[in-house]
Amino acid sequence: VELVGSMALSGGHKDRELRVHESLDELSTDLADYIAELSEASVKERGVFAIALSGGSLIGLMGKLCEAPYNKTVDWAKWYIFWADERVVAKNHADSNYKLAKDRLLSKVPIIPSHVHSINDTVSAEEAADDYEFVIRQLVKSRVISVSDISDCPKFDLILLGMGPDGHVASLFPNHSALEEKDEWVTFITDSPKPPPERITFTLPVINSASNVAIVATGDSKAEAVHLAVDDVGSDSPSVPAGVAQPLKGKLVWFLDKAAASKLEGSQFSA
Numbered sequence: 001v002e003l004v005g006s007m008a009l010s011g012g013h014k015d016r017e018l019r020v021h022e023s024l025d026e027l028s029t030d031l032a033d034y035i036a037e038l039s040e041a042s043v044k045e046r047g048v049f050a051i052a053l054s055g056g057s058l059i060g061l062m063g064k065l066c067e068a069p070y071n072k073t074v075d076w077a078k079w080y081i082f083w084a085d086e087r088v089v090a091k092n093h094a095d096s097n098y099k100l101a102k103d104r105l106l107s108k109v110p111i112i113p114s115h116v117h118s119i120n121d122t123v124s125a126e127e128a129a130d131d132y133e134f135v136i137r138q139l140v141k142s143r144v145i146s147v148s149d150i151s152d153c154p155k156f157d158l159i160l161l162g163m164g165p166d167g168h169v170a171s172l173f174p175n176h177s178a179l180e181e182k183d184e185w186v187t188f189i190t191d192s193p194k195p196p197p198e199r200i201t202f203t204l205p206v207i208n209s210a211s212n213v214a215i216v217a218t219g220d221s222k223a224e225a226v227h228l229a230v231d232d233v234g235s236d237s238p239s240v241p242a243g244v245a246q247p248l249k250g251k252l253v254w255f256l257d258k259a260a261a262s263k264l265e266g267s268q269f270s271a
């Protein structure tokens with residue numbers, strides 16, 4: 001894989017790395033390698049791999065996991081799948097993040113169906129968020145999901161996030177009160193600026209308690225939000241949600257293409 005650039009960033013941030021790729025094909029290969037390596041390390045250490053997905057373009061960029069060598073080398077039976085955010089629609093609806101992942105990924109690899117934890121799509125957004133938090137609590141008790149040693153939050157082995165052009169991650173949108181939620185693990189919104197309006201989402205404390213978080217963003221339309229998030233514009237109050245996604249004890253990796261990296265400050269990554 002040819003990286004245009006990769007750099008570890010320090011400063012106020014604990015552990016953050018930027019990986020900028022020449023093409024989407026190369027980004028996809030690097031992303032598959034990264035996920036496969038974390039899966040292997042987690043299975044070795046804990047016997048399982050608890051991974052939370054998002055929706056959107058991320059899922060297509062994970063496609064190489066369904067191909068050789070990953071389809072044979074990854075220990076799929078040890079994977080437990082969750083969603084960092086989900087649209088409150090039926091599971092067979094075109095807007096469902098579950099459906100997207102099932103059609104493009106989960107149906108193509110030997111994941112155990114009972115390890116796939118999608119939301120309850122028969123109840124309100126509020127109930128779906130409560131139900132999902134309950135499911136996660138049970139799996140924390142049985143240690144399928146680890147527990148953070150710095151908060152009472154679950155510690156996912158990996159949370160994969162996409163990012164919208166407005167800088168939203170999961171369904172945490174700019175200037176929305178859900179971004180301030182500190183007590184719940186999973187919250188709901190009914191006024192998403194991006195349709196569909198009803199969604200559930202991991203809260204920031206859960207994202208920031210993970211062992212690993214990756215933010216995957218590609219294309220020109222994301223360049224400004226990448227700049228605001230990564231360059232810490234107005235660092236006391238970051239102007240986009242992606243800028244406050246930073247695991248306190250874990251590692252954050254940004255996967256970008258050149259277009260998304262093109263507005264980074266003093267950028268050796270500029271297109």
Ligand SMILES: O=C1O[C@H](COP(=O)(O)O)[C@@H](O)[C@H](O)[C@H]1O
Pocket residue numbers: 054055056057058085086087097161162163164165169170171194
């Ligand atoms: O609505 C959503 O959007 C974001 C970003 O999607 P993308 O297609 O621009 O990559 C996604 O990460 C999130 O899961 C989804 O619900």
